Amino acid sequence: MTFLIILNEHAGSGNAKATWELIQPVLQQKNINYTFEISQYPGHTTYLTQQYIKNIEQFVRPVILVIGGDGTLHEALNGAMSSQQTSLTPLAYIPAGSGNDFARGLGMASKPLDALNQILNCHQPMMINIGHYLESMKNEKGYFINNIGIGFDAAVVSRTNTSTNKRRLNKYHLGSLAYLSSVISVLYNQDPFPLMVQVNKQRTLFQKAFLVTTSNHPYFGGGVAILPDASVQKPDLELIVIERKNWLIILWVAILIILGKHLKSRFVHVFKNNQIHLTTTSIEHGQIDGEIMGNRFFDLSMNITQYPFWIDTSIKKIDNKKR
Template identity: 40%
Template sequence: MEYFIIVNPTAGGNNGRKIWPQIEQYLKKKNISYRAYFTEYDGHAVSIAMRILDQITATNHPDAIIIATGGDGTLHETILGCMRFYAEHPQIKVPRVPVGLLPIGSGNDFARALKIPRHWKKALHDIFECQVPTKIHIGHFINHDLSTDGYFLNNFGIGLDATVVYLANHSLLKHHKQFSGFSYWVSVLHAIQTVQPFELTVTHPNGTVHTYSKAFLVTATNHPYFGGGIDIAPRASVYKEQLDLVIVEKPTYRQILLFIFMLLLKRHLHLRFVHHFSETHFELKTKKARYGQIDGEELGHKTYNASYETKDYPFWIKKTDNSQL
């Protein structure tokens, strides 16, 4: 087995740069065959993954595994590169090269959903113990306005959570050594006060259309977590073909406190201003521009007219008890 490792040195606040020498020493000690590739800018892992697959395909490599070493963003780019490569080469009939994950980022929601150990040595051990790939369902969306598509491993958000991502990324506190940790929570408070409700139209698989005039937080997800461990869709699973859609209508301040309390109890989906669906596909449309995010990355301030579904991809992971769901 040979491992093609994509390393993001800046993942987890430069954690990748600090940890890689230890990982490399461990690999050499175990006599593991590997090749390392280091990202240098945003989006670099996409092209690296495509280049790796081109090399593997050209040499007909029989036992290749790609390992994304970083956070959710690094894995997102790696999978995006893989999906693009196979889409551009439909003539390839051999099984797709599996992807593994060493979670050394800050959020790691996807690793949490798959119960991948947070410590790199334990995660590597599970990778080496794996014998066969596991089919995982990831989110796929089509932007009908631009005739483009994309993928998400965690969630596609419109409204509150996306505004938090935008504010946190552009906060002056983010780059302050002493107060960088507060930037997220300051952004949450600011977003709750400033985000205005918007009209959202949802088209379901059976053709039924629902319109929500006061949408506030909209999240399409294929596993339970978002925002660094918040259990927004407790029954969502990467082993199912369905995506979960959670819509929160604009709450009062009292309802916000109730929502947080029920969220901790994992009973927030029972609230009357929270709507939840689990479906194989659906469409979302907004009339007014709002911030959006995919796996924690900004989409900008715009309107949305998109359809959502799942696509499967082989992952090199240790199977968990719920992998048969």
């Protein structure tokens, strides 16, 4: 096989670069065929993926291997889906970002060498359900591996991504604390907003929506199980809407989320379907796979499709005798 590697050295505040330095000797020792590119700026991974696929016939049994965070994988997926392919080139992924929620949702090993082992010993691709979206206001479309958020979640992402604390904490592998810090700072400032949810031609109106997240698996924010029943293997997306009546209630719901009991609250609403439509009538923050979409009105349609991933999650870890 040939692994077409894309490395985002800056993911996880340099963690991806350290990960590459750890796995490169293993690839060389095992005489693994690979070619190597470094993603150097936002959007570059999308371009590199497109170029790999454009010249895919040059490679024997190619797999595109992404080393970085969820944002890097998001770009690779969108590069692959925007390319003309007679047969889909599998994606592989070694998590090296600050959140790594997709790896959690997929059941991947958290340690780089264990994750590499799951890839090298894979025999056939696994079809993964991914999300597709169309935002009609700006005529934007694409794909997501984790989630799309409107409101509180997106405001937290915006603050976290611009935080100087995130870089410092990532150096000590404490990136989730940066997210928690942003949660606390945004909690008292984010206003509720009107939202319409349409599922199976049935419309539900919320006057005080606060957190609105459509997800492909349970996790967001570096390991928070916001939708514990969601799965990349299920044919449905899941949408959670949390209402904010006052700040005390939203604080109580936040505590319930930490305890894993938030789905029992009457201020928390979950929708499950392979097609979900959201509309806002006010300008709100938006995020997709942890990347900022900006402040805007939203007319957002989402549905499920699939893409092959080269990973065998049944392989849990490397035999210690072989390390």
